[in-house]
Amino acid sequence: MKLTALLVAVGSVAPLVAAICKEYGDICPQELPCCNYLGYCSNEVQSCRVNIPDLPDCQPEFSYSKDSCQPLLPCVDVKDDFTSQSLVSSLNFTGNPNRALWMSDFEPDRTAIRDNKLYLYIQKDDHKYNNERGFGARVTSVRLMDYGTVRFTLNVGQMGRGIVYSAIIKNKAGDEIDFELLGATPTIVQTNYYWDGYFDPNKPGNATMYELPRGTIQDTHVYEIQWEPTVIRWLVDGVLIRTLNKADTYSSEKQTYIYPYRPSNAQLSIWDGGNDPAEGTRNWAGSPTEWQSPDTVYDMYVNEVEISCFYKGNTTKVDWPWDDMAKMTGNKKTSTQAAGGREVSKKSSPLLSNDETESQWSNADMGAPMAAVGIIVPVVVLVAQWPW
Secondary structure, eight states: OOOOOEEEETTTTTTOOOOOTTTTOOOTTTOOOOOOOOOBOOOOOGGGGOOOOTTTOGGGGSSSSTTTSSOOOOOEEEEEEEOOOOEEEEEOOOOTTTOOOOEEOOSOOEEEETTTTEEEEEEEGGGGGGGOOOEOEEEEEESBBBEEEEEEEEEEEETTTTTEEEEEEEOTTOOOOEEEETTTTEEEEEEEEEEEOOTTTTTTTTTEEOOOOSSOTSSSSEEEEEESSSSEEEEEEEEEEEEEEEEGEEEETTEHHHHHHSOOOEEEEEEOOOOSSSSSHHHHSSSOOOSSTOOOOEEEEEEEEEEEESSSOOOSSOOOOOGGGHHHHHHHOOOSSOOOOOOOOOOOOOOOOOOOOOOOBBBGGGGGOOOOTTTTEEEEEEOOOOOO
């Protein structure tokens, strides 16, 4: 059956009129099993998703069952040379890892796969926003890594002062390990790491710059991050340029190790640092950004991304019943009728685990949900049964 979709705006219009699910109220009924981030029950696929960049997750503790929300997607070894269409808009991603490897996170979408490369670009923001800052692109892996190695093979195309090109590992909680390339310093590569969004000011060597072993950022290089439970290594073209031992990251202020440890996504982005609101970022990236004209474009090309998981054993293909909510709920259409639930006591999020891996984590590990007040988010409302 052909799938028809309709884009609506959540916030200005409430298309998901269903049972309210709150910590102290009703849980969702079977026919509307997923408690979404707005506090409504729904049987729409987009309401059951988790770990979508910049969006809060489906709430399993208030859903019909612990299996109503989609699971977090564990790591599998993959090498993507972009010879097939492995990219989808995050707005349209159903959560099915069998259908895509990457999500494009922004609208307007400034990404594409063409000529066997992943292409990201940035232009000056649309005049209607009266914004001098460029609007760029970000691509995020659909699966999480719980330690492992990522190799980004890429090159910068057009470059200029103020533009930042990033190849990183990051999660919603604020853990981050990255390479950052600056248009203002084309022979330099910079490495950083964050824990819980925190950059330790007492570790001045955190943001460290290195001369590329050869050429400039416009040449093709392999940027590699080896992330292990006790050590992180950064390599360029197979040359080790930095090592960070977890034992050296202890913070007396935080009373813990400032070391990225939670499951994270691989991510690529291009953004305007020279016109960033933060003065420190502007000074770092080079300011002002060189926007010669409204038609100026800066870009980057990714030839290949290879991910090797630290924990092995996950299967590449998985059954994905959420693509057919009729099978999940017994309904063939998306319901918008209010439905009652039963009162339950408050309980914590269940642990979402994968029986085939040594690593286990919960949705709560990925950071607190974002506030939904005032958010206007396009949502794909399914109006026909999914054929697959």
